[in-house]
Amino acid sequence: MPSTRFLTGITTSGTPHLGNYVGSIRPSVRASLTAGVESYYFLADYHALIKIDEPARIQRSTLEIAASWLAAGLDPERVVFYRQSDVPEIPELTWLLTCVTGKGVLNRAHAYKAAVDKNTATEQDPDMDVTAGLFMYPVLMGADILMFNAHKVPVGRDQIQHIEMARDMANSFNHRYGEHFVPPQAVIEESVATLPGLDGRKMSKSYDNTIPLFATREQLKKLIAGIVTDSRAPGEPKETEGSALYQIYQAFASEEESTALRQAYADGIAWGDAKQVLFERIDREIAPMREAYLDLINHPAKIEAILLAGAVKARQRATPFMTELRHAVGLRKLGDPVQAATQKVAKTALPSFKQYRETDGQFRFKLVDAQGHLLMQSLGFASPKQAGQAIATLQREGSAALPGLMDQLEPLAVDVSTVAAALQQLAAGT
Numbered sequence: 001m002p003s004t005r006f007l008t009g010i011t012t013s014g015t016p017h018l019g020n021y022v023g024s025i026r027p028s029v030r031a032s033l034t035a036g037v038e039s040y041y042f043l044a045d046y047h048a049l050i051k052i053d054e055p056a057r058i059q060r061s062t063l064e065i066a067a068s069w070l071a072a073g074l075d076p077e078r079v080v081f082y083r084q085s086d087v088p089e090i091p092e093l094t095w096l097l098t099c100v101t102g103k104g105v106l107n108r109a110h111a112y113k114a115a116v117d118k119n120t121a122t123e124q125d126p127d128m129d130v131t132a133g134l135f136m137y138p139v140l141m142g143a144d145i146l147m148f149n150a151h152k153v154p155v156g157r158d159q160i161q162h163i164e165m166a167r168d169m170a171n172s173f174n175h176r177y178g179e180h181f182v183p184p185q186a187v188i189e190e191s192v193a194t195l196p197g198l199d200g201r202k203m204s205k206s207y208d209n210t211i212p213l214f215a216t217r218e219q220l221k222k223l224i225a226g227i228v229t230d231s232r233a234p235g236e237p238k239e240t241e242g243s244a245l246y247q248i249y250q251a252f253a254s255e256e257e258s259t260a261l262r263q264a265y266a267d268g269i270a271w272g273d274a275k276q277v278l279f280e281r282i283d284r285e286i287a288p289m290r291e292a293y294l295d296l297i298n299h300p301a302k303i304e305a306i307l308l309a310g311a312v313k314a315r316q317r318a319t320p321f322m323t324e325l326r327h328a329v330g331l332r333k334l335g336d337p338v339q340a341a342t343q344k345v346a347k348t349a350l351p352s353f354k355q356y357r358e359t360d361g362q363f364r365f366k367l368v369d370a371q372g373h374l375l376m377q378s379l380g381f382a383s384p385k386q387a388g389q390a391i392a393t394l395q396r397e398g399s400a401a402l403p404g405l406m407d408q409l410e411p412l413a414v415d416v417s418t419v420a421a422a423l424q425q426l427a428a429g430t
């Protein structure tokens, strides 16, 4: 069975915090261990340029995020772990997708619209401080996803619109140029609660209420001491409902541990003691990773090598796929047979070969009659070139080529004389 491809990107614009860990890093690392899935994890550093113009911060964030993923147990042997800017096919694909994306669709993207609305509300020029990068954000993200024909993209709710746009791009491209892309699906982790921050609101860099994932033990303790609580005194029963401290605890604790803390709340545990319990519980999970993290951060060359090896793996897929896409849109060698303008007309009247890529990554072709009925279908080829060669042989030799190709074809969908007639018709028509 062809495996399902999962793909997730993280913008390299900050330092990972406990909210990122609970909401994204930990579930993704667990998912990457599932059998039958092929996972792509990447550092979206081109996306970071849209938000940040401090080169040193981008570099530092890339290092910290990569180290966090690895320290949390992501196995670069098992998944494809790479940095977006090491895969030049991604910006190249961005352009092809730009040309099939309606400007009106991008006008409606939430982040861009919010920026424009804010300017309008303050009676500024609507486009003040809005870069074309912000406007194009969804296309770059579409290219990230479609480059690897990911089936599933685990994201937060705020990203659903982007996945829908990527689906639209896939469909528009396929409609114009044939089936090349799989329209991706968003996967929303309902079970992963958003973690509250120090002030009880969602933990987020923009609220400045985060606990860095790899704070030192001392820092962690100090930050936890700053989590908001109510003013109930030691001995007074306390509510777990609405308690940020309790919610954070739950994200790390087992059922039994949570039940025990709930009981302690009812029994009037002092806030200081509850904070100590939380601190020890988090530290128990993070401490072993912290060591690995510090080792990685102190050896950036190690991470660099891992990312470059990941890019090689990513490009094993991206490079041939980009060759196929360039060909599909007409960026072709001038010596290749010109099929141009007449092709569309001929297509309606003649049988035709269609080349496509399966979810297993293999290249296939089929022969359909003028009405689109299947006549013949190939097995998988490792490259589009091999599939193209088999088609060329059939076009050149007609049904005479069939016996020699039988082991590369599925059993014929119709009787051999129908296939032979179609090949004959094709040869006559070209």
Ligand code: TRP
Pocket (backbone or CB within 6 Å): 007, 008, 009, 010, 011, 044, 047, 140, 141, 144, 145, 153, 154, 155, 159
């Ligand atoms: N936009 C995502 C975010 O800010 C990051 C991202 C970039 C991404 N490209 C992606 C996520 C592709 C999933 C798939 O969270």
